[in-house]
Amino acid sequence: MPILEIAAKYTTYAVMAVILVFALGVVTLRNLFHCALCLAAALIGTAVLYVVLQAEYLAAIQILLYVGAVVTLVIFAIMLTEHLAGKTVRQNNSQSLPAIAGLLGFVSLLTALILKTPWPVTPTALQAKVLVMGLGKALMGDYVFPFEVISIVLIAALIGTVVIAKKDQPEEKA
Amino acid sequence: MVTSDQILLVPLLPFLAFVVNILAGRWLKDRAAWLSIATSSAACGIALPVCWAVFQGAHFAHQGTWLMLGSTPLRFGYLMDPLSATLLFMVTVVGTLIQIYAAGYMHGDPRYSRFFAYVSLFMFAMLTLVISDNYLLFFMSWEIMGLCSYLLIGFYFEKLSAANASLKAFLTTRVGDVGFLLGFLTLFAALGTLNFSEMNTLLAGAHKTHFVLNTGLLATAALFIFCGTIGKSAQFPLHVWLPDAMEGPTPVSALIHAATMVAAGVFLVARSFTLFMAVPNILPVVTAIGTITAFMAAFIALTQNDIKRVLAYSTISQLGYMVTALGLSGLGAGTFHLITHAFFKALLFLGAGSVIHGTHVQDIREMGGLFKKMPHTAVTFIIASLALAGIPPLSGFWSKDEILLAAFGSGHFLVYGVLLLTAFMTAFYMFRLIFLTFFGAARNPGVHAHESPALMTVPLWCLATGSVLIGIPGSPFMHHWFQTFIAQMAHYPEYDPSAFVMACSIAVAVLGIALAGIMYLRQKHWAAAVAKTFPSFYRLSFNKFYFDEFYFAYVVKPFQSLGRALFRFDETVIDGTVNNAGRATLFVSAVKQWIDTYIVDGAVNFMGTAVYFFNSIVKRIQTGILQNYLLIVFVSVLAFLFFELKF
Amino acid sequence: MIILPLPHILIFSLLLFAIGIYGALVRRNIIGILISIELMLNAANINLIAFSKYTSLAPETGQIFALFVIAIAATAAAVGLAIVLALYRVRKTVQADEVHLLKW
Numbered sequence: 001m002p003i004l005e006i007a008a009k010y011t012t013y014a015v016m017a018v019i020l021v022f023a024l025g026v027v028t029l030r031n032l033f034h035c036a037l038c039l040a041a042a043l044i045g046t047a048v049l050y051v052v053l054q055a056e057y058l059a060a061i062q063i064l065l066y067v068g069a070v071v072t073l074v075i076f077a078i079m080l081t082e083h084l085a086g087k088t089v090r091q092n093n094s095q096s097l098p099a100i101a102g103l104l105g106f107v108s109l110l111t112a113l114i115l116k117t118p119w120p121v122t123p124t125a126l127q128a129k130v131l132v133m134g135l136g137k138a139l140m141g142d143y144v145f146p147f148e149v150i151s152i153v154l155i156a157a158l159i160g161t162v163v164i165a166k167k168d169q170p171e172e173k174a
Numbered sequence: 175m176v177t178s179d180q181i182l183l184v185p186l187l188p189f190l191a192f193v194v195n196i197l198a199g200r201w202l203k204d205r206a207a208w209l210s211i212a213t214s215s216a217a218c219g220i221a222l223p224v225c226w227a228v229f230q231g232a233h234f235a236h237q238g239t240w241l242m243l244g245s246t247p248l249r250f251g252y253l254m255d256p257l258s259a260t261l262l263f264m265v266t267v268v269g270t271l272i273q274i275y276a277a278g279y280m281h282g283d284p285r286y287s288r289f290f291a292y293v294s295l296f297m298f299a300m301l302t303l304v305i306s307d308n309y310l311l312f313f314m315s316w317e318i319m320g321l322c323s324y325l326l327i328g329f330y331f332e333k334l335s336a337a338n339a340s341l342k343a344f345l346t347t348r349v350g351d352v353g354f355l356l357g358f359l360t361l362f363a364a365l366g367t368l369n370f371s372e373m374n375t376l377l378a379g380a381h382k383t384h385f386v387l388n389t390g391l392l393a394t395a396a397l398f399i400f401c402g403t404i405g406k407s408a409q410f411p412l413h414v415w416l417p418d419a420m421e422g423p424t425p426v427s428a429l430i431h432a433a434t435m436v437a438a439g440v441f442l443v444a445r446s447f448t449l450f451m452a453v454p455n456i457l458p459v460v461t462a463i464g465t466i467t468a469f470m471a472a473f474i475a476l477t478q479n480d481i482k483r484v485l486a487y488s489t490i491s492q493l494g495y496m497v498t499a500l501g502l503s504g505l506g507a508g509t510f511h512l513i514t515h516a517f518f519k520a521l522l523f524l525g526a527g528s529v530i531h532g533t534h535v536q537d538i539r540e541m542g543g544l545f546k547k548m549p550h551t552a553v554t555f556i557i558a559s560l561a562l563a564g565i566p567p568l569s570g571f572w573s574k575d576e577i578l579l580a581a582f583g584s585g586h587f588l589v590y591g592v593l594l595l596t597a598f599m600t601a602f603y604m605f606r607l608i609f610l611t612f613f614g615a616a617r618n619p620g621v622h623a624h625e626s627p628a629l630m631t632v633p634l635w636c637l638a639t640g641s642v643l644i645g646i647p648g649s650p651f652m653h654h655w656f657q658t659f660i661a662q663m664a665h666y667p668e669y670d671p672s673a674f675v676m677a678c679s680i681a682v683a684v685l686g687i688a689l690a691g692i693m694y695l696r697q698k699h700w701a702a703a704v705a706k707t708f709p710s711f712y713r714l715s716f717n718k719f720y721f722d723e724f725y726f727a728y729v730v731k732p733f734q735s736l737g738r739a740l741f742r743f744d745e746t747v748i749d750g751t752v753n754n755a756g757r758a759t760l761f762v763s764a765v766k767q768w769i770d771t772y773i774v775d776g777a778v779n780f781m782g783t784a785v786y787f788f789n790s791i792v793k794r795i796q797t798g799i800l801q802n803y804l805l806i807v808f809v810s811v812l813a814f815l816f817f818e819l820k821f
Numbered sequence: 822m823i824i825l826p827l828p829h830i831l832i833f834s835l836l837l838f839a840i841g842i843y844g845a846l847v848r849r850n851i852i853g854i855l856i857s858i859e860l861m862l863n864a865a866n867i868n869l870i871a872f873s874k875y876t877s878l879a880p881e882t883g884q885i886f887a888l889f890v891i892a893i894a895a896t897a898a899a900v901g902l903a904i905v906l907a908l909y910r911v912r913k914t915v916q917a918d919e920v921h922l923l924k925w
Contacts, residue, residue, distance in 0.1 A: 130880045
């Protein structure tokens with residue numbers, strides 16, 4: 001195995017570790033704004049991982065949508081709902097212990113399951129290369145129906161968001 | 175020319191007036207009287223041509239089936255024969271005149287329209303009775319008249335005496351009415367018909383058609399029917415209601431209790447004359463009752479001081495005359511006296527009403543010297559009294575003479591003597607009344623008399639004319655036309671006019687008038703002296719033979735005791751039963767309530783409590799905190815995974 | 822071409838998912854919960870890509886589904902944050918355990 005490949009492999013593991021660290025930051029940091037920044041970092045890391053898994057288009061979408069839109073939205077919400085500095089409010093509730101216990105069981109269970117399962121890894125699939133054109137064709141061909149449904153859902157969500165978030169008009173009179 | 179069905183309008187017009195007055199009297203006010211008078215006059219206008227036609231010899235009858243009793247039809251219809259034509263003539267004429275008088279007499283009364291409604295109802299009933307052709311319709315009208323009599327006697331029901339008098343009249347006549355009802359039902363059982371004409375045909379043709387008459391049953395029927403007459407015409411022993419009936423307004427006394435309704439009893443006997451003739455031993459009873467009534471009432475009238483009561487007893491006495499006449503088979507005489515009496519007695523009552531209207535007193539001892547102040551009333555009153563006393567050529571003389579002739583001619587000399595004595599007393603008490611009322615000096619300076627208005631005096635003069643002239647058709651001047659006319663009805667013995675009878679009756683009348691004149695105008699101490707000389711007679715007369723006291727002690731008291739006993743029975747036994755049933759129900763209810771409260775409600779409440787208890791345990795899981803739910807979901811999924819994958 | 826063993830990637834995404842669950846369970850701030858949910862969706866996306874890369878005969882499928890998930894996630898974030906804003910306007914709080922009207 002060439003040295004470059006090995007280096008790349010361990011770099012990937014490093015990226016994974018970094019993602020996990022940022023993820024822990026997301027759930028543990030006291031300042032919510034920092035949490036949002038950690039989330040952005042974790043999502044960018046994930047985009048890197050997509051590139052490694054040869055899904056470049058998805059990586060671009062990940063960065064555009066998640067980091068560009070969702071995280072921005074979250075930051076807006078945070079800024080609208082609380083002051084950014086000097087927050088001493090307790091951020092965690094009292095169910096940390098049962099949560100950690102349950103998660104340990106969950107993780108160990110699924111890890112054992114993952115390791116035990118004989119995954120049908122096919123070499124041909126590993127060789128296959130997904131092009132953006134193929135994605136587009138699939139989207140307009142086999143998956144046109146879910147695609148349309150998603151567009152309707154997006155419209156509905158857009159309208160719903162506006163309706164929910166707008167201020168209540170004080171007794172509008174015609 | 176009249177069509178026969180027009181006769182139906184005669185009773186129906188007053189009925190129309192009754193309906194309108196009773197419903198709309200509040201708005202009609204004074205016009206109520208004019209409505210009643212108008213309908214009554216119209217009835218009169220329709221009736222007179224019909225009567226005239228009958229007087230010429232015509233005969234109307236019409237029948238319609240009312241209902242079927244098995245195979246026997248009950249028919250309603252009218253019958254216009256000499257008898258009903260005579261009565262119809264009298265009732266419509268006298269009734270109309272009295273109503274015109276009443277319009278003046280009742281003026282200002284708060285129940286003015288009510289009065290005329292009742293009078294119109296009475297006219298309806300009386301006219302129906304007159305033209306009815308069967309006992310059932312006759313009886314129905316008879317009862318309506320009884321009701322009107324009750325209502326009108328008690329017209330001033332605020333007065334206790336008036337209320338009591340109406341009750342007394344109603345209950346006393348009821349005794350007779352029940353008899354009458356039983357009577358015609360018995361007759362129906364015996365003959366199978368209630369129709370007058372059919373009854374006459376059956377009875378008259380019995381020997382020809384071999385129709386076997388149940389004489390005993392018929393006699394019972396006749397006796398019971400005569401009970402009706404005794405009640406309605408105030409004959410002994412049921413005469414006690416009529417004097418008390420004078421509590422009603424005076425026009426009512428004139429119309430109902432002098433001219434028409436009380437005469438209906440006599441009319442009933444006249445209608446049933448064939449029946450009374452057909453069975454033996456009934457006519458003597460009728461004669462006896464009539465004679466006793468005539469004498470007794472005249473005797474009582476001698477000492478009464480209330481102007482209307484004197485006239486009431488006089489009425490009873492004269493009705494006794496009529497009944498006696500019928501008892502002596504004198505159908506013509508009785509009917510004739512009925513008609514003449516209606517005119518002059520109505521006139522007397524209206525005159526008395528005029529006196530009461532002018533003086534506001536009824537006791538003749540407080541009157542006196544009214545002749546100057548009320549000339550019209552006084553003159554007409556004296557004409558009527560002369561007619562009643564039997565002075566020729568006034569109407570009363572001719573009719574009374576017929577009755578006396580019947581008694582004399584048939585050989586009942588005892589009856590003749592009593593009637594002659596009664597005639598003497600009649601003349602005496604009437605002129606006692608006149609001398610005390612209209613002559614001498616005014617005894618009560620508080621009485622300020624005045625003549626009544628023309629509305630009242632004109633009817634007086636009309637009736638006075640009638641009283642003078644109505645006797646002519648039955649007098650020798652018209653060759654006893656009336657008697658011949660009535661004689662179409664039935665066969666009965668007729669007697670040649672007797673100069674002796676006439677002379678005797680004139681003599682007793684003149685004697686009575688003269689004696690009254692001496693006792694009450696010249697020798698005023700004589701009256702008291704006579705009373706002192708014969709104290710028992712005086713007391714007997716003054717206290718009306720103690721009839722009221724007798725009835726009170728032997729009829730009213732026992733009934734009251736019976737009533738009280740029944741009341742006590744009611745109170746103790748029946749009320750006790752009811753109360754105990756109530757108590758038992760209460761007890762059962764209490765038991766049921768206990769069961770309801772502690773068992774049924776207890777079960778329901780226990781269910782509720784149990785649910786509430788378990789709920790209070792289970793509800794703890796619902797904290798409302800989102801992440802608690804999330805944790806529960808997570809742990810559950812985890813547990814599910816563990817179990818599903820069989821770790 | 823870097824070839825990692827598939828289980829390694831799966832375990833990584835499992836850990837990421839577990840961290841997301843932890844956040845959803847313990848964060849008091851509702852925005853924090855929403856962020857944690859985004860983490861979980863992200864972990865699921867990684868799985869989808871990995872399977873599509875390693876096992877599928879039609880590798881576009883997994884990516885397309887990842888695309889849909891991203892769209893749904895954006896939708897959920899938008900609607901959820903709108904609800905948070907509305908809630909904040911009414912109750913002046915964004916703490917999940919302070920909003921507990923709907924309880925016994």
